[in-house]
Amino acid sequence: MSRHPSRQRLQRWLDTGETRRVDRHINECEHCQSTLDALTELDDEVVADLQTAVAPPDDLHDRTNVGVDGRLRSEAATGVFADLFLVGWDVVHTILDPTTDSDMTQPDQIETDGSIR
Amino acid sequence: MSSRHHDADGRPPEEQLRRVVEQHAAAVYRVALTVVHDAALADDVVQETMLKAWRHSPVAPGEAIPKAWLLKVARNTAISLLRTRREDLHGPETLPEGAGGPETTRTVEGRAQLDELWELMRHLDEDARTLIVLKEVDGLSYDEIAATLDLPLSTVKTRLFRARKALKDELKDWN
Structure with missing residues (x-):
């Protein structure tokens, strides 16, 4: 389509989506895009109401920071707990494993210099 | 921001995360609310999005996180959250209490x-x-x-x- 569609035709395109030919033209034509921009421009009052309608609560930043900090701390604590659990499991496994040849009936005696008797 | 402000893993420090919250939390909230229609869920999306920004920042430490990336994460997070909770939602007919921001x-x-x-x-x-x-x-x-x-x-x-x-x-x- 070499010529620009009329405003009526662009309006019809908005209403019905016809036709592929107009589609193609609009996709490539900044002039028609500007016309459509003007045809569909929202009133300032509507935009202002929209801005208010989706405005976040006043304390959004504080709530987000507190929530994110809490999540990060909780995850860090979960990681420590998981590590402790794994250490505990290793100990239990060592005690119960019959292939372990160390004598667990008598606890090792640790000397004051750190050596094991 | 210089590299000395980053932690050992190269993730943005808390200070940078707070800056992202300050700059983009409102826009993230709006996108979230547009998808989920629920203030509490939108809050969750904001927090989740910020955590994702912390963990998976697409830019080198210290560089500003692109707003478009953050909003894309927010939208995907909101859609995902909505899918998992759709059964529980009854679609509030009105804006959630608290919406309307400073003009409450x-x-x-x-x-x-x-x-x-x-x-x-x-x-x-x-x-x-x-x-x-x-x-x-x-x-x-x-x-x-x-x-x-x-x-x-x-x-x-x-x-x-x-x-x-x-x-x-x-x-x-x-x-």
Whole structure:
């Protein structure tokens, strides 16, 4: 389509989506895009109401920071707990494993210099 | 921000995360609310999005996180959250309490008008609502919207024209 569609035709395109030919033209034509921009421009009052309608609560930043900090701390604590659990499991496994040849009936005696008797 | 401000794993430090919250939390909240229609869920999306920004920042430590990337994460997080909780949601007919931000002292009449406008927005599909909010409220450029929604530029424009037309039609019917 070499010529620009009329405003009526662009309006019809908005209403019905016809036709592929107009589609193609609009996709490539900044002039028609500007016309459509003007045809569909929202009133300032509507935009202002929209801005208010989706405005976040006043304390959004504080709530987000507190929530994110809490999540990060909780995850860090979960990681420590998981590590402790794994250490505990290793100990239990060592005690119960019959292939372990160390004598667990008598606890090792640790000397004051750190050596094991 | 120099590299000495980053932790051992190279993730943005808390200070940087707080800056991201300060700069982008409101826009993330709006995108989230547009998808989930629930203030508490939108809050969850904001927090989840910020955590994702902390863990998976697409830029080198110290560089500003692109707004379009953050909003894309927010939208995907909101859609995902909505899918998992859809059964529990009954679709509030009005804006959640607390929406309306600093103007929470609006008159009852003003509040009702906002509720009605929001209800009209709910008649549009999610794509159309998001396009309108990103363009009209957040003032994103067409390029930024295209990056946020993963759409070609021309598609963003034509869909936005149609979205605004649809909202205007809804407003006309309402009036």
